Amino acid sequence: MNGDPRLYQILKDLNISYEFYGHPPAPTIEEARKYWKDIEATHCKNLFLRNHKGNRHYLVIIEHSRYLLIRDLEKRLKQGKLTFASDQRMNKYLGLMPGSVSPFGLINDTSKHVHLFLDENLKKSMKISFHPCVNTASIVILYKDFEHFLKWTGNTYEYLKLYD
Secondary structure (H helix, E strand, O other): OOOOHHHHHHHHHOOOOOEEEEOOOOOOHHHHHHHHOOOOOEEEEEEEEEEOOOOOEEEEEEEOOOOOOHHHHHHHHOOOOEEEOOHHHHHHHHOOOOOOOOHHHHHHOOOOOOEEEEEHHHHHOOEEEEOOOOOOEEEEEEHHHHHHHHHHHOOOEEEEOOOO
16 A cells, blocks of 8 residues: 555554555645546645744645635734745655655654644544655545544644634
């Protein structure tokens, strides 16, 4: 299976079952939509951001068809000026490459540095999908299992209304 073998072991240890879908590289939402069309789950857009000083990093997760302007996001998150984090920062904190951003990368954040902002609408999902740390696959898990995984990571997270 494509993806980080440690992730699959962690899911097994947490008793989280998943559906695996291998596909060609899908580094963008537009490309991924081609492969998600028959997968019944909430598919997500994952934005890895940093604050102006570069000392705080955030993973923002929203439903994949939603669009957010950075300025609007800055107002909602109340974290000051935000920019996309560099590839080096993404690799340092999440162990991921661009086009593969996923909350499953939190398995690599041993310092629990990254804070998550999740759109509150995601709570309505029965199932949710993410890349398993590479963009050549998607895995689907129950939303309640996703929350179990988030608690296991030890990273801080909160739900917010990220769009109207």
